[in-house]
Amino acid sequence: MKLTILFGGASFEHEISIVSAITLKEKLSNFELNFIFCDQDHTFYLINASKMRATTFSRGEYKKMPKLTLSHGSFVQKSLFGSVDISGTVLNLIHGGDGEDGTIAAILDFFSIKYIGPRVDASVFSYDKRYTKWLCHARGVKCVESQELSSSEHSNIKIAYPIIVKPSRLGSSIGVSIVKDESKLDYALDSAFEFDNTVIVEPFLEGVKEYNLAGFSAGKKFYFSIIEEPQKEEFLDFEKKYMDFSRSGNVDSAEISKELESKLRASFEKVYKNLFEGALIRCDFFVVNGEVFLNEINPIPGSMANYLFDDFGGSLKLLANSLPHTKRAKVTYEYIHSISKAKGK
């Protein structure tokens, strides 16, 4: 199968996107892969598969590779001798800004390029943690209570310590701190506000169980990964997560009851249905006294959570063959015609 991996982006998660792409190159060795890199200036480059290593990007060597432009139906490589379409479904693997905030989704939709990844509305609801909570409320999925702060009102935390402070719109634990008492609050807020002008404060739940579940729907059926109990530290900081993005080996299923598994899957479906079609997402849940809380939606999980799927390649193929169709309006000029007639013009 042909697949074009689109990665990079002008985002704080630019580097982990590169790591994800390199990981998938290994994992999808039986696919016919193209690699398109979006640099921080929003220029697209076609990267030769043999050059898919971190230093190609960190040393700026990608700049010598062919630039691509957007055209109807595909990215295009133009040269003096004509132009070549980069065909194949795109896998949007740009983590964070650009990729997960709806920008790339809108561009691919506009140019009628088929892609795996969240659509614009799904992106908005997963990228901003405030809106994820609105989604949860509307769809009857529990989530942790929270307080929203905007840069002008640094104080008045209504939630009991310890608390967790997060920029409202970043993933990969960037700018996130656990604050045990008020003396550390200002520093945590400064770190978070460095990345966003809205910050979310939540109670830091100690001793909570954490479970990650990935999945997607294809042909109106849900396909789930195994459920993982992620490595337990207070939380993964950016460097650890970074390493996490290069995971490709398989992991063990969490030892949980069938009942809890069903609950996690049911919550996943409520979040996903009529919104995330076309995307393979990972939902990270907390479980407290048997109750399931959605912590976070990763609409483009690190290395696509490949390590959670028995048959990752097969799963991507299923999804690629079941992408949502955008109904594009057919433009007619009936009103203009009828008005012109009425005016006798």
Next chain:
Amino acid sequence: MKLTILFGGASFEHEISIVSAITLKEKLSNFELNFIFCDQDHTFYLINASKMRATTFSRGEYKKMPKLTLSHGSFVQKSLFGSVDISGTVLNLIHGGDGEDGTIAAILDFFSIKYIGPRVDASVFSYDKRYTKWLCHARGVKCVESQELSSSEHSNIKIAYPIIVKPSRLGSSIGVSIVKDESKLDYALDSAFEFDNTVIVEPFLEGVKEYNLAGFSAGKKFYFSIIEEPQKEEFLDFEKKYMDFSRSGNVDSAEISKELESKLRASFEKVYKNLFEGALIRCDFFVVNGEVFLNEINPIPGSMANYLFDDFGGSLKLLANSLPHTKRAKVTYEYIHSISKAKGK
């Protein structure tokens, strides 16, 4: 002031966008205007101001005009002799799909083109009536109770007749019906589902007062239009709305108390703040027993609701000088560098 009016789009509201653009050409005669047309195939054309009449589009004459491409910072006209940037802030005047669903916003953001109009997240919350209700709930603004139907479950209306049936994602009353009793339900649902796969059902409130208020924020201050009590018919159908989009004369303020005016403005601010910055929007409210309900957000109102502003040109200038800045992440390669070092490479 230079302003580029972007209009058209592959949308059911394509024609009314043309009408809006023609109306603004007259209204903004002291601006230095450019006109960019997006046709139904998503190709951009530079339209000579003297050709800004409906038949240029309905007869396909625009196809003879120069094509434009997207480039960093502006639309560009390329020719054998080089390329010319179409400079000036863009006014996104594409109503409905493309313009109001976040697509154009994402594209302009990606290419760092300054624009007046809703950003991606604001678009998602105003374009889909389901999400407008979530926004209302989260921000303490009252809205009419509703029921969501998806194409598979045509029946079981829990709301008492008469009801109003609307596609969840279209403006300008397209596909909207008032249903007085169950016998007319199927026809109304069929009409609505023709335009979207999700439909909203609301009680049809008879004898309700309707008020429209437009406004924007600039430099952290709110600027409001007069409040209009729109022409009272059961509701405006597409043809009447279409004529409505060409309004340019001024209208009278509704005769309402100072108290109600304050309530309407307060609801507007709650909806707008931290979401619609950069856009001039019109909120359509219902008032029932002195209580204010948000009916609809028009993030790109017909002809920009120019007829509601005493000094429309001055208002646009104020807004254009106060557009939100997108903080773009600076990409560093510190993790890749540190990992390469650790590996001794």
